[in-house]
Every structure is written in C-alpha cells, then in structure tokens.
Amino acid sequence: MLASIPSATLHGVDGRPVAVEVHVSGGLPGFTVVGLPDAAVRESRDRVRAAMSSSGLAWPKHRITVNLAPSGTRKGGSGLDLPIAVGVLVAGGTLPGARVEGTACIGELGLDGSLRPVPGIVPMVAALGCRRVVVPVECAADARLVGGHEVRGVASLGELVGALTGKGPWADRVELPAERRVLPPMPDLADVRGQTVGRRALEVAAAGGHHLLLVGPPGSGKTMLATRLPGLLPPLRQQEALEVTRIHSAAGLALVGGALVERPPFRAPHHSATEVSLIGGGTAWLRPGEISLAHGGVLFLDELGEFPAVALDMLRQPLEEGVVRIRRARRAVDLPARFLLVGAMNPCPCGEGSTPGACRCTDAARARYARRLSAPLLDRFDLALSLGRPEVDDLLGGPRGESSGSVAERVRFARVVAATRGVRCNAEIPPESLDQFGPLSADAAALLERRLRAGALSARGLHRVRRVARTIGDLDGTGPVVGARQMAEALHLRDAGCARAPGASS
C-alpha cells in the first residue's frame, strides 16, 4: 500500500515542495524515514506514533518506509509530522486515498495528537500547487494570506481524520475580528525636544533612503531619534508587504493579527549579535538574519563600535546590492536585504569626545575605538551627524516638535517625486544619472569644488552628497536644479568628523 502526501519545507525564505511517500508492506514491523531527514524529522517518528495512539488510531503492524522526495536535498523542521501521519493512515488503510486527493498537510504533532504551529507557513503554503492545504489552526490566518488555496485549520489529528472520513465537519474557526489587527502606536517625532538638526536628518534619511550615522555622547537622544524613523517611512506597498511577510513568517516571527506586514519593520539587534544572526544562515534551513528581517524597513545598530568588526564588514555587500547571497557547500540561498541602516555610536570610549576638549580617553584608546569601524563601512553612510546633549530648557519646557504625521507627509511627497526617476528612492540613483536628475547650479558646483579641493570629500562621498542634496531639493520642492542651499545643507548633514578622523582634536 502506498500513499503520497504533498507538503513543504523551508529553504531560506522560500518554501520547497516535498512529497511525503509512505509505503506499508509485509515483513517485520518497523518504521524508517529516508530522504535526508535532519534530527527534527527523524524524531517525528516517535511523535507521530504517540500522536496516533493518543488519538485512538491503530498503528499498522507492518514494515513502514517513509521517503521524503526529492530525496537528494536535506529536509528540516517539524512541519512534516502531519503529512507523515496522514500518509501512514492512508497507506495503512485507515483513510481512503480518494479523501486526501489534492490535499497538502503541514504541521507539528504533539504526543497527545494536537497540532502545533510551525514557522514559515506563508512561504511553505506559497510553494504548494495543490487545491487544499491543512495547517495548524493557529497558522490558518497566515496561510490564507497567500491566496489561491482552500485553507483548513485543524486543532488535532483526530479532528482531521474525522473531517476527512466524513464523520465530522471541518471545524473551521470563525475569522478573527478586525480589532485584533490594530497595531500598537509608533513613537512620535513630536516627543523629541530640541534636536532640530537630528530631526531634519531623520526626515532626509526617510525621504531618500539614506543610511544615517548618529555620533554623540550618552543621553544625546540617538536611540530616541532612531526609533522614530519607521514612523516617517511610507507603508509598504503590496509587493513589498508580501515579500516582508514571507521573510517574517520564515523566521518564525508572529504576524500581528494574521495580516500582511504593512508597516516598515524596525530591527535593533543587540551588539552581542553573531555574524550568522545578523547576516542569515545556520544549519537548520538557512534562516534569514536581522538584515533580512529589516528588509523594507530600518536596521538600527546601537553602539555600532561594539559590534564585532567582522560582522559589520559583512554588511557591506548587502548594503550595495539589497540582497545577501549565502553560499554553503550543499545549499545556496539569496535572501532579500534592502534596509535603511541607522548606526549610533559614542565618539570615543568615554563618550565625551565629540565636544572639543572634553574627552579623557588616551590617544591609544581613541585609535583602538576608531579602528573597529572600517573606512569602507563608514563611507556607506550618506548622513553622519554629531549630536550634542539637548539643552535643559528644551527638555523641561521646550515646545513639542513637529509630529511624525506631518513629516511623513513630506516624506511621502518626496518619494513620489523620486519614483518618477525610476528608482525607489534617491539613494538608488546611479552615479551616471546624477547630472540628469540633479544638475548643479553654478553656486552649488563651486561649493562642492571648494570641499573637494580642501580634501574634505572623496569621489564616493561626492555622489552621496549629491544624492542627499537631491533629496533635500525634493523635500523642499525647489525644482529640478540642485542649488547652493541644498548642497550646503547636505554637506553639513554628513559632517560628524569624529568618527571619520579620530584623534584630530584641533
């Protein structure tokens, strides 16, 4: 007796269809799983057997062989428990084969026969071509996001067998009410007192997709500013939202209210993060890292100088290409990783180094601190800002700043203008198109020339400043030509020299 149940496993952020073939034949009773299963799949033998017995289903007293096809690729995860159990029931004659025709199964079994949710349901369901998909009830809402399948959420193996044999109804749960989809409010820019320049930099970063570096002493509001950046970004468009939802599902993040991720994500890993946790990879299924989880949103690296230097330098290629290509001996995945990088750091170990004369660090300590960030990485920040502590007056009685809502409106407008240039945001304008999209006025060109001659600007920096000036022009609605005012502002928004030239105290 033979049965084949369609299912899927995760590979990076994609699902891979897997056919679970079960063969029951004469011979000594036994149970083997072949087809390169990993530890979690091998353990499913014992879970499946216990779940069936708890559900009152007979275990065939024959030789059972399970093959996971295609058998050449390694399979991981506990989502194959359910298809194995259903396959054993069909091959053992408990379930008629016609009843499961065109039905795919994904889910982990508990020893009591209950069905447990698994990560990555969205990409796995998307990879399935069949008519009907059975998933754990907690995953049903996520699975419906894919569209195109008849999604059945079930709570236990017994319930599924009842529904398939016609002895019971499909116990479809009532759709979740709309209020569960209300997202928690985001921090508002109006809470930031003072920090005129910091707020402006945030607005420019959001409008142009420019990477932002904040340098300042402890308590200068670096984190406060950074957490308000996602609130300025426009919501994700349909295509992006689907992509981000797949990534978050693959990483096992809870999708709020079972809805598409429409709000730009904000990821702030601690600086003890390992390389793999940042970039992605690992043994199980090449899990997406923090940079992929921040896809479409903001990756905030607080205490940038404390991250392992190797991990930071690994960011360079994804920053350029918007995708991280992970290669292992047996497997290869491309994970999307287009994010807005916000770095925050102290100017030196004592934290006071940006105020001239206030630093108490030794030269050696400053040099050591500066060496943690490679010049190529620093070069990728379009905006670099030196923040001071806010004035006491601002903190206690200052007026509330402009709210996120009105800034986001300007950002949205600037992004619409940028879209007419065929790019998602101005940070993506190729260097050769800068003259076309952002021609310089004579004053602006003279300003740039002075900086270049003074050696204060590199060739790569030149392009970045021009893109930032273009964004400032879009925000202020000053027309196609980039003038001296926009250029001066762009130059001043990347002026935090302490990080670039440590030890230059004069």
Next chain:
Amino acid sequence: MTTVGYLPDDERYAAAAAALGAGPVRTRRFLEGWEPAEAWAALVAGRHPADPDGAYRTKARPPLVDAVEARCARAGVAVHILGRPGYPASLAADHEAPGVLFSLGDPTAADQRPRAAVIGTRSATPYGLGVAAELGRGLAEAGVAVVSGLAPGIDSAAHAGAVAAAGAGPPVAVLGTALDAAVRLSDVQLQQAIADTGVVLSQRAPGSAGAPAWCFVVRNRLMAALAHVVVVVECHRTGGSLHTVKAAADRGVAVLAVPGSVRSSASAGCNALLVDGAAPVRDVQDVLAAVELAITGRPGIVAPRATAPTPAQGGPVPDTPGPAATRTLEALDQDPASLDTVVRRSGLPLSDVATALEELAAAGLAAGTGGWWRRNRA
C-alpha cells in the same frame, strides 16, 4: 663596537647606572660620593649600599655599559652627572635634581635666561591650543625660555609657538620618556627643532622602552624646578599638570592659570587654580610681569596694555556677509558649538545656517571640525 669612545669613562658608567631603571632618588644615591666606575663595579658585584637587597644586580650586566653608550651615540645624546661641569645650572641647585641627566642640544642654553613653564592637558580645545601657541611665541620673542613637556596638546602647541618665533628665548623640553623614544614623525620633528635652538632633557636613559607613570611625575617635577613661573593653559580637574603645580608650590614657584569657560571641562582645573589663588593670565604681558617679579622680586615695568581691537573693528570684512550670515556669525563664539546649537541660537532654518557657515568659512570668519563650529579671531 665602533661607538666606544663616544663618552668619557665617567659618563659611560653613570649612564649605565641610570639605565638600570631606578627612580631618580636611588640613581642619585648610586653615584653620590662615588667615582662612577667604582659605583658601577659595586652595582655589578651586588655590594653597593644603595642597593642593599641586590635588586639591581641582575640588571647591572657589563654589556649594558656599551649598549647604553651605543644608544647615546646613535641619538647624539650627551650625559651629565650632577655636581660636575656641564650639568644644567638651572637644575643643579634643586633638592630633587636627578643624579644623571641626558640631553639633546645645548644643556646650558637656558641657564642665563628667564624661564617660564607653559603646560596643560593633552585633550585641549582649539581655544587652549591657540592660547598656548600665542604664549609660546610671545614669551620666546621676549627672550624667555619656554619650558614644557612636549606631550600632545597644550605642551606641543606652546613649543611649536616658541620654535616658530625664532626669538631669543631658547625652548626647553623635558621628557618623561627616553630621548630616542619619539616615534611619530611630528614629535621627532618638533623635538629636533627644539634641540636645534634650545635643549631637550630627560632623566631616562636612551634605549629604555616606554615609561612608567612615575617618569611623568618626575618630568613634571623637573619642569617646576627649572621654571621661574608655571603657566597652566588648560587642565582638567584631575589633570597631570596638577603634579607640576604641586611641585611648583613646594618650591615657591609662582603658578599662573589661563581662565576658561566654566562649561569647558578642559578648563575646570585652571579655573579651580584661579579660585585657589593662582594669578590669571590674559596675555603674554601677564606672564612676563610674573617672570620679572619672580626674578627681581619687584613688579616689572610692563608696557601699557593696548586696547584689544574688537572683532567688529578688526579690519574690513571681505564680501560683506548677508543678513543670514550675520546672524549666524552672531550665534558663534570662540567655544566650538554643535551645528544644532548654532541653528537654535540663530533661530534660522538649517539650510540658511548651512549656507551661511559655508560663506563664513570661505571668508575665513568661522571654522568647523567634525560638525562643531566656532568664530575665528578677527
């Protein structure tokens, strides 16, 4: 070894005794009342009374004598023994004068000169560096020897000013490290420039790697011993310059301090010194008056102070700045302010301030580093 014969025998053995790494007091006791060769022989044999437990016997190996001489020869260093001719007279009378002193340049250059120590912190503000260079230059032009420690920051700025003046006052540098320990090109160049017209001194033998913290305390004490007055330009509340101040107070040497902003931590030590009774320094005339008083015991006759030109009168302003530039300039002062502060003080939008700062920088009226801006002196 071809360098044998570079030093007379006495200096060879004295230099070797100083190279054992003992403190200045013990080094002095190694040599006091001994012929250097005998003292060395006693140290090698482990029977010197100043080394009762034989702690220096393991270091006192005969090859050390040649090695130190070779180091001295390579760096062109001269050796001076306390109480013998050639030892700087300005230091010989001090009760803590080191037994052996190493020098580059003319060790007696400053003996007949008034001497003022100009010292301060390594992490100085542009204000402090500017004042230090100005004092160094002014003192040298007035014929005063500028004594300092050649550390980065205030010390180097004062010496650079003195060297640039090429005046009658020879610069005197006292190092905590050995004379051949400078690594950075700028340090080597400044040290060479000082040795050309003045002298660089150290109590640490050439070839001694690094310098423990006490070497800098000794260095600070030597500066206080050498100088007629000590001027602290910028100093943190717990700065190393306070060692020099304490040593100066022990010797009755007048201490002067340059006042600074009460908000600048780099001036906290100076302002505290002023509270404690140090004389304030406004310009080089104040220092010259104090030097005069220290040497003659009478207040010096100082030329009447010229009224300083205010920036507004300070010559024609090139390219008369526009209203935004004028307001931005008013928002700047000589203490560096962050861009955010300038924007807030001026009340102008960021793009106006950015444009104005570029104009002012081009006209030489303002200067900025790392996002911090200040007004240039008119």
